[in-house]
Amino acid sequence: MSRNSRPAVDRSIVSPNGATRDGQPISYSRAPAPDLERWVGRFYVTIVDMPPERRLSCGLLSDFACVRIQLRGKWEAETADGVQTSERAALLFGPHSRRMPIAVTGSFTSAGVFLKPGACHALNGPDVHGLTDRLTTFANLGMPEERWLGMFDPEATPEEWTLAMEEAMRKLIADRAVREPEPISARVEAAAFADPTVTVAQLAQDLGVDQRRLERIVRRDFGMTPKQVLRRARALDMASHLRGVADQDEAEALALRFYDQSHLIREFSAMFGMSPRQFVEQPQPLMTLGLETRQTRRLEIIQRLAPGGIKPWE
Numbered sequence: 001m002s003r004n005s006r007p008a009v010d011r012s013i014v015s016p017n018g019a020t021r022d023g024q025p026i027s028y029s030r031a032p033a034p035d036l037e038r039w040v041g042r043f044y045v046t047i048v049d050m051p052p053e054r055r056l057s058c059g060l061l062s063d064f065a066c067v068r069i070q071l072r073g074k075w076e077a078e079t080a081d082g083v084q085t086s087e088r089a090a091l092l093f094g095p096h097s098r099r100m101p102i103a104v105t106g107s108f109t110s111a112g113v114f115l116k117p118g119a120c121h122a123l124n125g126p127d128v129h130g131l132t133d134r135l136t137t138f139a140n141l142g143m144p145e146e147r148w149l150g151m152f153d154p155e156a157t158p159e160e161w162t163l164a165m166e167e168a169m170r171k172l173i174a175d176r177a178v179r180e181p182e183p184i185s186a187r188v189e190a191a192a193f194a195d196p197t198v199t200v201a202q203l204a205q206d207l208g209v210d211q212r213r214l215e216r217i218v219r220r221d222f223g224m225t226p227k228q229v230l231r232r233a234r235a236l237d238m239a240s241h242l243r244g245v246a247d248q249d250e251a252e253a254l255a256l257r258f259y260d261q262s263h264l265i266r267e268f269s270a271m272f273g274m275s276p277r278q279f280v281e282q283p284q285p286l287m288t289l290g291l292e293t294r295q296t297r298r299l300e301i302i303q304r305l306a307p308g309g310i311k312p313w314e
Contacts, residue, residue: 007243010283013056015048017158020292020313022244025285028158029293031300031307033166038181039122039173041114041189042297043165045158046289049107058286059099061236061271063189063229063294064222065115065128066093069148073108077101080133090138090145094131095223097232099272102286111152111161113169114293117189117221118181123172132223143172184209185221188229193298196233197257200226235271236294238264242280245292247304247312 007022015025025048032040041064050056068091075086078101120128126136138145151164187207191198203226204211218226234257240246241254258264268276292313299305305312 005277005280007280007288008283010056010285012054013048013050013285015046017045017047018314020244020288022313024244024288024292026245026292026314027289028162029296030159030162031297032169036166036169036173037116038186039116039119040169041116042293043111043113043162044293045109045111045161047109047158048285048289052106055103055105056285057101057103058284059101059272060093060286060290061096061099061232061239062093062114062290063192063232063236064095064117065120065131067091067113067115067148068093069111069152071109071111071149071152072106073110074105075108076103077135079135084135088149090143090148091135092126092131092138092141093135094126094128094133097133097224097228098270099287100133104286111165113165114297116181117185117218121221122179122181123176124178125176128221128223129219182217182221184214184217188214188218188222188226190301192230192233193301196230196237198230200230203230231267232271234258235267236291237298238268238276239272239279239287240291240295242276243284243288243291245288245295245311245313247299249312250304 007024009023011023013025017026017028019025027044027046029042029044031042070086070089070091073087077084120126125141138148148168151168152161184207188203191203191206198206200214201211204214207214215226218229222229237246237254241251246254258267265275268279272279296305296311300307
Protein backbone atom coordinates (compact mmCIF):
# COMPACT_ATOMS: atom_id res chain seq x y z
CA MET A 1 0.00 0.00 0.00
CA SER A 2 1.54 3.24 -1.10
CA ARG A 3 1.58 6.29 1.13
CA ASN A 4 0.55 8.21 -2.01
CA SER A 5 -2.98 7.25 -0.93
CA ARG A 6 -3.78 9.96 1.58
CA PRO A 7 -5.50 8.67 4.74
CA ALA A 8 -9.19 9.34 5.13
CA VAL A 9 -9.91 12.08 7.68
CA ASP A 10 -13.07 12.97 9.59
CA ARG A 11 -13.12 16.77 9.39
CA SER A 12 -15.79 17.09 12.09
CA ILE A 13 -13.26 16.05 14.76
CA VAL A 14 -11.03 18.90 15.95
CA SER A 15 -8.41 19.37 18.65
CA PRO A 16 -6.91 22.55 20.14
CA ASN A 17 -3.57 20.70 20.18
CA GLY A 18 -3.36 20.94 16.39
CA ALA A 19 -3.41 18.54 13.47
CA THR A 20 -1.21 16.80 10.93
CA ARG A 21 -0.77 18.11 7.39
CA ASP A 22 -3.59 15.74 6.44
CA GLY A 23 -5.90 17.34 9.02
CA GLN A 24 -5.87 14.54 11.60
CA PRO A 25 -6.00 15.74 15.24
CA ILE A 26 -2.93 15.13 17.39
CA SER A 27 -2.23 15.07 21.12
CA TYR A 28 0.11 17.11 23.25
CA SER A 29 2.86 14.78 24.39
CA ARG A 30 6.39 14.86 25.67
CA ALA A 31 9.12 12.79 27.25
CA PRO A 32 9.34 12.70 31.07
CA ALA A 33 11.71 14.68 33.25
CA PRO A 34 15.14 12.97 33.63
CA ASP A 35 14.35 11.52 37.08
CA LEU A 36 11.35 9.65 35.62
CA GLU A 37 12.97 8.28 32.45
CA ARG A 38 13.37 4.76 33.88
CA TRP A 39 9.67 4.65 34.75
CA VAL A 40 7.78 6.65 32.14
CA GLY A 41 7.92 6.48 28.37
CA ARG A 42 5.74 9.49 27.61
CA PHE A 43 3.01 11.74 28.93
CA TYR A 44 0.11 12.78 26.73
CA VAL A 45 -2.94 15.04 26.81
CA THR A 46 -5.69 14.54 24.22
CA ILE A 47 -8.53 17.05 23.84
CA VAL A 48 -11.05 16.50 21.05
CA ASP A 49 -14.30 18.36 20.43
CA MET A 50 -17.28 16.67 18.77
CA PRO A 51 -21.07 17.09 18.76
CA PRO A 52 -22.59 15.84 22.07
CA GLU A 53 -24.34 12.80 20.60
CA ARG A 54 -21.63 11.90 18.11
CA ARG A 55 -20.38 8.31 18.64
CA LEU A 56 -16.90 7.66 17.36
CA SER A 57 -15.95 4.01 16.81
CA CYS A 58 -12.28 3.30 16.35
CA GLY A 59 -9.55 1.39 18.21
CA LEU A 60 -6.19 1.45 19.98
CA LEU A 61 -3.07 -0.65 19.74
CA SER A 62 -0.44 0.31 22.33
CA ASP A 63 2.93 -1.27 23.07
CA PHE A 64 2.94 -0.61 26.79
CA ALA A 65 0.80 -0.37 29.88
CA CYS A 66 -0.76 3.06 30.20
CA VAL A 67 -2.45 5.07 32.93
CA ARG A 68 -5.39 6.79 31.25
CA ILE A 69 -7.30 9.53 33.05
CA GLN A 70 -10.60 10.02 31.23
CA LEU A 71 -12.02 13.45 32.05
CA ARG A 72 -14.72 13.82 29.37
CA GLY A 73 -16.65 11.50 27.09
CA LYS A 74 -18.58 8.26 27.40
CA TRP A 75 -16.17 5.41 26.66
CA GLU A 76 -16.60 1.80 25.62
CA ALA A 77 -13.78 -0.75 25.19
CA GLU A 78 -13.97 -4.32 23.88
CA THR A 79 -11.44 -6.00 26.16
CA ALA A 80 -10.40 -9.63 26.58
CA ASP A 81 -12.90 -9.68 29.49
CA GLY A 82 -15.76 -8.33 27.36
CA VAL A 83 -17.16 -4.85 26.80
CA GLN A 84 -16.36 -2.33 29.56
CA THR A 85 -17.83 1.17 29.79
CA SER A 86 -16.74 4.26 31.72
CA GLU A 87 -17.08 8.02 31.84
CA ARG A 88 -14.96 10.09 34.22
CA ALA A 89 -12.44 7.51 35.45
CA ALA A 90 -8.80 6.67 36.20
CA LEU A 91 -7.79 3.40 34.56
CA LEU A 92 -4.75 1.24 33.90
CA PHE A 93 -4.69 -0.31 30.42
CA GLY A 94 -2.42 -3.22 29.71
CA PRO A 95 -0.45 -3.48 26.47
CA HIS A 96 -2.28 -4.71 23.39
CA SER A 97 -1.51 -7.83 21.40
CA ARG A 98 -3.88 -6.61 18.67
CA ARG A 99 -6.25 -3.72 18.00
CA MET A 100 -8.69 -3.09 20.86
CA PRO A 101 -12.01 -1.68 19.56
CA ILE A 102 -12.78 1.60 21.35
CA ALA A 103 -15.80 3.90 21.06
CA VAL A 104 -16.44 7.29 22.62
CA THR A 105 -19.55 9.48 22.56
CA GLY A 106 -19.29 13.27 22.71
CA SER A 107 -16.29 15.53 23.17
CA PHE A 108 -13.52 13.83 25.08
CA THR A 109 -10.45 14.65 27.13
CA SER A 110 -7.90 12.05 28.17
CA ALA A 111 -4.54 12.50 29.87
CA GLY A 112 -2.13 9.74 30.61
CA VAL A 113 1.19 8.12 31.30
CA PHE A 114 2.74 5.45 29.10
CA LEU A 115 4.74 3.31 31.50
CA LYS A 116 8.14 1.91 30.55
CA PRO A 117 8.33 -1.88 30.29
CA GLY A 118 9.19 -3.20 33.74
CA ALA A 119 7.58 -0.27 35.57
CA CYS A 120 4.51 -2.28 36.63
CA HIS A 121 6.71 -5.03 38.06
CA ALA A 122 8.93 -2.51 39.83
CA LEU A 123 5.87 -0.78 41.34
CA ASN A 124 4.54 -4.10 42.64
CA GLY A 125 1.60 -3.67 40.30
CA PRO A 126 -0.50 -6.18 38.37
CA ASP A 127 1.08 -8.85 36.21
CA VAL A 128 1.44 -7.31 32.74
CA HIS A 129 0.92 -10.64 31.00
CA GLY A 130 -2.44 -11.00 32.74
CA LEU A 131 -3.32 -7.38 31.92
CA THR A 132 -2.61 -7.69 28.17
CA ASP A 133 -5.71 -6.65 26.16
CA ARG A 134 -7.44 -5.74 29.42
CA LEU A 135 -7.94 -2.75 31.69
CA THR A 136 -8.52 -2.26 35.39
CA THR A 137 -9.69 0.58 37.61
CA PHE A 138 -7.67 2.51 40.16
CA ALA A 139 -10.12 1.21 42.78
CA ASN A 140 -9.12 -2.36 41.94
CA LEU A 141 -5.47 -1.36 42.24
CA GLY A 142 -5.94 0.35 45.60
CA MET A 143 -4.90 3.68 44.08
CA PRO A 144 -6.36 7.14 44.86
CA GLU A 145 -8.64 7.69 41.86
CA GLU A 146 -10.18 10.93 43.09
CA ARG A 147 -6.77 12.47 43.72
CA TRP A 148 -5.71 11.73 40.14
CA LEU A 149 -9.01 12.92 38.69
CA GLY A 150 -8.86 16.11 40.73
CA MET A 151 -5.38 17.26 39.73
CA PHE A 152 -6.38 18.60 36.30
CA ASP A 153 -7.34 22.28 36.58
CA PRO A 154 -9.72 23.01 33.68
CA GLU A 155 -8.01 26.39 33.19
CA ALA A 156 -4.50 24.93 33.07
CA THR A 157 -2.46 24.18 29.95
CA PRO A 158 -1.56 20.67 28.74
CA GLU A 159 1.99 21.28 29.95
CA GLU A 160 0.72 22.20 33.42
CA TRP A 161 -1.33 19.00 33.42
CA THR A 162 1.81 17.09 32.46
CA LEU A 163 3.74 18.65 35.33
CA ALA A 164 0.95 17.54 37.68
CA MET A 165 1.20 13.98 36.31
CA GLU A 166 4.95 14.03 36.84
CA GLU A 167 4.45 14.92 40.51
CA ALA A 168 1.81 12.18 40.85
CA MET A 169 4.23 9.65 39.37
CA ARG A 170 6.99 10.70 41.75
CA LYS A 171 4.65 10.13 44.68
CA LEU A 172 3.51 6.79 43.26
CA ILE A 173 7.11 5.62 42.89
CA ALA A 174 7.99 6.77 46.41
CA ASP A 175 4.95 4.99 47.85
CA ARG A 176 4.93 1.74 45.87
CA ALA A 177 8.26 0.97 44.22
CA VAL A 178 9.89 -2.21 45.51
CA ARG A 179 12.71 -2.37 42.94
CA GLU A 180 14.12 -0.59 39.90
CA PRO A 181 12.72 -1.33 36.42
CA GLU A 182 14.71 -3.99 34.57
CA PRO A 183 17.38 -2.29 32.38
CA ILE A 184 17.25 -5.12 29.82
CA SER A 185 13.60 -4.33 29.13
CA ALA A 186 14.45 -0.72 28.28
CA ARG A 187 17.10 -1.97 25.85
CA VAL A 188 14.60 -4.35 24.23
CA GLU A 189 12.19 -1.44 23.80
CA ALA A 190 14.90 0.65 22.11
CA ALA A 191 15.87 -2.28 19.86
CA ALA A 192 12.26 -2.77 18.77
CA PHE A 193 12.07 0.93 17.88
CA ALA A 194 15.34 0.79 15.92
CA ASP A 195 14.99 -2.49 14.01
CA PRO A 196 12.12 -4.89 14.75
CA THR A 197 13.36 -7.29 12.04
CA VAL A 198 16.16 -8.49 14.35
CA THR A 199 15.88 -12.14 15.36
CA VAL A 200 15.38 -13.02 19.01
CA ALA A 201 18.67 -14.93 19.01
CA GLN A 202 20.53 -11.93 17.59
CA LEU A 203 18.79 -9.60 20.05
CA ALA A 204 19.90 -11.77 22.99
CA GLN A 205 23.44 -11.76 21.64
CA ASP A 206 23.42 -7.98 21.14
CA LEU A 207 22.21 -7.49 24.71
CA GLY A 208 24.67 -10.00 26.13
CA VAL A 209 22.00 -12.08 27.82
CA ASP A 210 20.99 -15.74 27.63
CA GLN A 211 18.03 -16.14 25.26
CA ARG A 212 15.90 -18.01 27.78
CA ARG A 213 16.46 -15.29 30.37
CA LEU A 214 15.59 -12.65 27.79
CA GLU A 215 12.35 -14.45 26.98
CA ARG A 216 11.40 -14.64 30.68
CA ILE A 217 12.07 -10.94 31.25
CA VAL A 218 10.21 -9.84 28.12
CA ARG A 219 7.19 -12.02 28.85
CA ARG A 220 6.99 -10.53 32.36
CA ASP A 221 7.57 -6.87 31.37
CA PHE A 222 5.93 -6.74 27.92
CA GLY A 223 3.18 -9.32 28.43
CA MET A 224 4.22 -11.43 25.44
CA THR A 225 7.20 -13.15 23.83
CA PRO A 226 10.10 -11.23 22.26
CA LYS A 227 9.01 -12.43 18.80
CA GLN A 228 5.52 -11.01 19.36
CA VAL A 229 6.96 -7.72 20.62
CA LEU A 230 9.05 -7.31 17.48
CA ARG A 231 6.19 -8.34 15.19
CA ARG A 232 3.88 -5.78 16.83
CA ALA A 233 6.51 -3.03 16.55
CA ARG A 234 6.91 -3.70 12.83
CA ALA A 235 3.13 -3.49 12.30
CA LEU A 236 2.82 -0.30 14.37
CA ASP A 237 5.55 1.44 12.36
CA MET A 238 3.80 0.51 9.12
CA ALA A 239 0.46 1.70 10.53
CA SER A 240 2.04 5.06 11.41
CA HIS A 241 3.36 5.32 7.86
CA LEU A 242 -0.06 4.56 6.37
CA ARG A 243 -1.79 7.14 8.59
CA GLY A 244 0.75 9.85 7.75
CA VAL A 245 2.35 10.13 11.20
CA ALA A 246 5.81 8.81 10.35
CA ASP A 247 9.05 10.11 8.88
CA GLN A 248 8.47 9.55 5.17
CA ASP A 249 12.23 9.30 4.61
CA GLU A 250 11.86 5.88 6.26
CA ALA A 251 9.07 4.73 3.94
CA GLU A 252 11.17 2.38 1.81
CA ALA A 253 12.94 0.87 4.84
CA LEU A 254 9.60 0.23 6.58
CA ALA A 255 8.19 -1.50 3.51
CA LEU A 256 11.27 -3.72 3.19
CA ARG A 257 10.60 -5.17 6.63
CA PHE A 258 7.95 -7.34 4.94
CA TYR A 259 8.86 -10.03 2.39
CA ASP A 260 6.17 -8.97 -0.08
CA GLN A 261 2.71 -7.45 -0.29
CA SER A 262 0.94 -10.65 0.79
CA HIS A 263 3.16 -10.84 3.89
CA LEU A 264 2.30 -7.23 4.75
CA ILE A 265 -1.44 -7.81 4.30
CA ARG A 266 -1.37 -11.00 6.40
CA GLU A 267 0.63 -9.47 9.26
CA PHE A 268 -1.24 -6.19 9.23
CA SER A 269 -4.66 -7.82 9.15
CA ALA A 270 -3.74 -10.06 12.09
CA MET A 271 -2.85 -7.00 14.20
CA PHE A 272 -5.47 -4.49 13.09
CA GLY A 273 -8.38 -6.62 11.90
CA MET A 274 -8.39 -4.96 8.47
CA SER A 275 -6.19 -4.72 5.41
CA PRO A 276 -3.72 -1.86 4.91
CA ARG A 277 -6.00 -0.43 2.22
CA GLN A 278 -9.00 -0.43 4.56
CA PHE A 279 -6.83 1.17 7.25
CA VAL A 280 -6.06 4.06 4.91
CA GLU A 281 -9.53 4.43 3.45
CA GLN A 282 -11.39 4.55 6.79
CA PRO A 283 -10.87 7.45 9.24
CA GLN A 284 -8.89 6.23 12.26
CA PRO A 285 -8.90 9.23 14.66
CA LEU A 286 -8.28 7.43 17.98
CA MET A 287 -5.77 5.05 16.45
CA THR A 288 -3.92 7.91 14.75
CA LEU A 289 -3.73 9.87 18.00
CA GLY A 290 -2.04 6.90 19.66
CA LEU A 291 0.24 6.15 16.70
CA GLU A 292 1.36 9.78 16.51
CA THR A 293 2.33 9.83 20.18
CA ARG A 294 4.21 6.52 19.84
CA GLN A 295 5.99 7.52 16.66
CA THR A 296 7.13 10.83 18.18
CA ARG A 297 8.70 8.90 21.04
CA ARG A 298 10.24 6.34 18.69
CA LEU A 299 11.89 9.02 16.53
CA GLU A 300 13.28 10.69 19.64
CA ILE A 301 14.67 7.39 20.97
CA ILE A 302 16.40 6.50 17.68
CA GLN A 303 17.55 10.14 17.38
CA ARG A 304 15.75 11.02 14.18
CA LEU A 305 13.89 13.80 16.00
CA ALA A 306 15.15 16.18 18.67
CA PRO A 307 12.97 16.33 21.81
CA GLY A 308 10.38 19.02 21.25
CA GLY A 309 11.39 19.38 17.59
CA ILE A 310 9.06 19.88 14.62
CA LYS A 311 7.66 16.50 13.61
CA PRO A 312 7.83 15.42 9.96
CA TRP A 313 4.02 15.26 9.69
CA GLU A 314 3.32 18.72 11.14
